[in-house]
Amino acid sequence: MTPEAPPPTTPIRAHPLAVAARIVMLALVAVLVLLTTQELDQLWWVALLIVAGLPAVIAPRHPVLAPLGRFAEVIIVGIGASQVAEHAAGNALGQGIGALALLPYLSVPLTVTALRRRSRESAALLVTATLALVVGGAISSTGGEPLIGKLGYLVVSAQWLILASLGTLAASTLQRIMQQRGEAGRPQPYAEATRLLTQLRSVARQLPGATLDPGGISEHLLEELRGVARAERAAVLSASGGGRLVVLAQAGVDRVDWETSLDADSAIAEAWASQQPYTANRSQARSHRRGDVSALVVPLVAGVRTVGLVIIEADAAGAYPPAVVQEVTGLTGPAALRLEAALLFDEVRSLATNEERQRLAREIHDGVAQELVMVGYGIDNALATLPDEAKETAEELRTLRGEVTRVITELRLSLFELRSEVDRHGGLAAAISEYARTVGASGGLRVHVTLDDTTARLPAATEAELLRIAQEAITNARKHAGATNLWVSCSIDPPYAQIEVSDDGQGIADQRPDGRYGLAIMAERAERIRGRLEISPRSPSGTTVAVVVGTSPRRDSVRDSVTASEGE
Known part of the structure; x- marks a missing residue:
């Protein structure tokens, strides 16, 4: 038996920003080589770096190719730095400056390794870079004043090794801090939900009346508002989705068909959008009242979110001066937070209930309903193969088949009931x-x-x-x-x-x-x-x-x- 081949895996590509940073560094090194040596043939060191950096672009997480590529890069930089310094233009001191042409590239492999949290590989790369720089300096030949040339080369190399070590340490520390912050800030959905719901239950028990009922909160708010402002008609509305509002509570002797669209040209839409109280000299009902009417629409804002609106109307002009508006908003501020808590509690309970009903419907459909259907098919097969003389048995099977059919019908109706919901439209x-x-x-x-x-x-x-x-x-x-x-x-x-x-x-x-x-x-x-x-x-x-x-x-x-x- 031939074993199945493992499924093909999609290679992990390097991040575009990492590739762009590597390209920019290569371009910088190429420019420095040309400026210090003024010889085009010295660019072959840059070409070697490009070849050594290919694994970092093609297979950045490969367990063998990626580390080999990074070690090749530091070796090329170590050997090449001394050779570029040897061809540097100017006096022997220029050889030390010429070493700067390739040494900046050391930051690329070392930083990548530090960001990937490979501390051992980072240390190995630093040791390899040091050995490569020493070997490169030993095999290079300098003219003029070799002591000064080699001394400048060694000083510059030591400086860049120290800078590379500090950069590697800083990158590793930064990576560790970011990881810790990410883990601390990353919510654990079920644990967080349990904590919040437990707090909500405790708070709900401490509320007046031990309730989180949007209707009751809205009615209580209307009673308070009618104590500080004249209101022949009043209502509390909240959002229901689809750009419409629903009436949570209303007060007054007349029935009011309030404007519930947020797209209409009304004080309701203006107050909702601006989150500021809005006064008008006409009713906010669809069938406008004749005569003098004053309307005040106050948004219920909890934090930065508008959770509802309060509308009060009086059959008189100028019934809501700034002083009255200020008293009304003083009452709606705390009520907005209470109403938001009640609406969120209703939403959580509704989502949980609907999900449970759908789960039960799926389990019934895939479980007992299918099994009963198979039982019915079995009875049908038994009836089809029963001898003609077994009349009493056939009658019992038909009775049993009818009962199974009745139960299946009841189950289907139960499924229909579980899945029935109020459509938004x-x-x-x-x-x-x-x-x-x-x-x-x-x-x-x-x-x-x-x-x-x-x-x-x-x-x-x-x-x-x-x-x-x-x-x-x-x-x-x-x-x-x-x-x-x-x-x-x-x-x-x-x-x-x-x-x-x-x-x-x-x-x-x-x-x-x-x-x-x-x-x-x-x-x-x-x-x-x-x-x-x-x-x-x-x-x-x-x-x-x-x-x-x-x-x-x-x-x-x-x-x-x-x-x-x-x-x-």
């Missing part, structure tokens, strides 16, 4: 509608969907929880109610939302324990987003599950008027 109502129609069709239910949606969006965490509540209610109706009709209504008017799921089944009194467990899960989800879960019987039969988040001044006023008319 479609919105919550579209996601609930798609889920209701898909699950209803699989369960033989007639699905009736009513949507009352707006272009404004709820916070992502709120939309995710509302979707899960609606999914649980629809699943309960399909599995436990024995219903034939399913009514789903979505009314979304941020920060208000109401999701209602009704069926004409047997009601909640006779539901199985797992159905009651689903109701408990829905109640926990509603409490998490500060919502109200209402479960009531439907006349003449069935159950209605409704979840309400926030308040809507428009709906409250309609409800109050209806109640008043009924009382009359």
Whole structure:
């Protein structure tokens, strides 16, 4: 059996800056040789250096070629320096100056070795360079005043060896410091995440009310602002992605359809971009109010990041002089940091939850779902090969096959539920509608969907929880109610939302324990987003599950008027 050849490896090339530095040094040495000797044939030493430096360019990390190339370079410099000094123009003292032509090149191999943290090789290179310079000086012949010539050569050589040693030491020290700083500054993702999340948990427990709820923080801020400034209408908005804002909380007797686009020509966009308070003499709603209106938009800036906006409006001109603006900004500064912490906490929790749901979906799909499919195929094969006289066995296998098919269908619906998310462009109502129609069709239910949606969006965490509540209610109706009709209504008017799921089944009194467990899960989800879960019987039969988040001044006023008319 012939062993497999190892996969080809991609050669590691030298860094472009290192190649450029080597070229510049070679050019400098060539110029110095010409200036000191004025003989073109002495450039062959530069050519030898080019050949010796090729391994450093072609294979800088090769365990044999790269070190050999560096040793060849220092030997060429040591021997060549004495020969160039011998041909130097001028008197014998010029021979010492001529040695300067090649000696600067010693810094190249020594610095490369030091940066690669090869201390033993650096010491060996220094010893080799010293021996090469001594041998070169011994074999060179000098005319005129040999003593002066050799003395100048030796002095210059010793100076450059000392400089090379100091440069090597400095490069090695610098490399070590950079490595230590890199290791100290390089985050260890899981350890760092654990530390930060642990701190976040501790801080969250110490906060007032032990909560990190963006909606609650926003409502508290609006209450404080209405205590220092006149505000017939007010709202807190935050970014949701896609250049749009979501309403976290609002206050006032009238329903306001706030401008939520950051691309529009509005005070909202100006305040967001400039991170400065912005006043205007018109409403920041899409349907502008007539008459005198004063609007104040204050960005919520935490550090250098804008995390949201506060809008307050009064039905009067000049309602927000500089003194009022200063009082408002004094309250929004600390609130911005609290809101940023709450939004980050929501984002981390949402990412972790979505990742876990996707992981569970993958495991179910690749594990038990595939195994059940194989069990079904096995039953089909057994039925196909069963003798005709084994009727009772065949009937039992068909019953078992039907049960396996039912379980596979349930698993597929569970996978669909795990993978369902609120699309950024479609919105919550579209996601609930798609889920209701898909699950209803699989369960033989007639699905009736009513949507009352707006272009404004709820916070992502709120939309995710509302979707899960609606999914649980629809699943309960399909599995436990024995219903034939399913009514789903979505009314979304941020920060208000109401999701209602009704069926004409047997009601909640006779539901199985797992159905009651689903109701408990829905109640926990509603409490998490500060919502109200209402479960009531439907006349003449069935159950209605409704979840309400926030308040809507428009709906409250309609409800109050209806109640008043009924009382009359």
